[in-house]
Amino acid sequence: MVITIPLVLLLAAALAALLRFKALGAGAAVVAALFGFYLAATDASDTVDQLVTAVTDALADTGR
Secondary structure, three states, rough: OOOOOOOOHHHHHHHHHHHOOOOOOHHHHHHHHHHHHHHHHOOOOHHHHHHHEEEHHHHHHHHO
């Protein structure tokens, strides 16, 4: 039986582990950049874009 795991999930797990153990350095920056790059190529990119837009709009409205 062959089990396949998408690279974006492996990068997400690696980034979560780096953040959990506070191992933030050059390696974490590379993992975060790769995760963002591969996440942008998935169907989740539209959802992430909408979420970021909603949060920035909400933050902009709190200052008024």
